[in-house]
Every structure is written in C-alpha cells, then in structure tokens.
Amino acid sequence: MTIYATTIDLLVRFPRDFNDGEESRAEVLLEDASFWLNVWVPGLDEAAVNNEQASTAAKLLVVAMVRRNLLAPAVDDGVQSVNQTALSFQNTVTYRSPD
Secondary structure, eight states, rough: OOOOOOHHHHHHOSSSOOOOOOOHHHHHHHHHHHHHHHHHHHHHHHHHOOHHHHHHHHHHHHHHHHHHHHHSSOOOOOOEEEEETTTEEEEEEEEOOOO
C-alpha cells in the first residue's frame, strides 16, 4: 500500500512542533488516512504513480485528514451539540460519528 504523505509533508503544511509521542502518532495517522483513501478511491495507487496531479491530490487530502485529527480533542465523547432549557426542563444532546 502506498503512503501518500510523510511527516515532512505534514509539517510543511501544518507548521508546529510535535508534542511528546505526536510524531509517531502522526506517522500512524498518515498510514491510516492513506489506507482509507486507497479504499475509497479504487485504482488510486496506479493513478498516483502515473499522474502527478493525482499524487499531489492524494498527499494534500491525507495531510488535511491527519491535520484535522491532530487538532481534535484528545478525548472525543462523540457529542456534536448540547442544548439545555431551564424552564420545562429540556435537555437535548446530538451525537456525531467520531470518524
């Protein structure tokens, strides 16, 4: 399987220092994102070898996926929004997919 982006690609587009253990986590996330992109876009491996635009698009998308994951809170309870009302005692919680 092709890994479409490296930690260097990530750092160039997301300029900040990695925290403790974050670099190894970023490497795993880059592999995961590359895997899923390859599953979602059949034939991308072959296209990326022969087409520089496809290769660059895959790299940029993988970096964006990992960047979003690194910016997400460390503990995700899956809650998208919470609405509360004092009178009539209403409480609404909307959940989202953590992926």
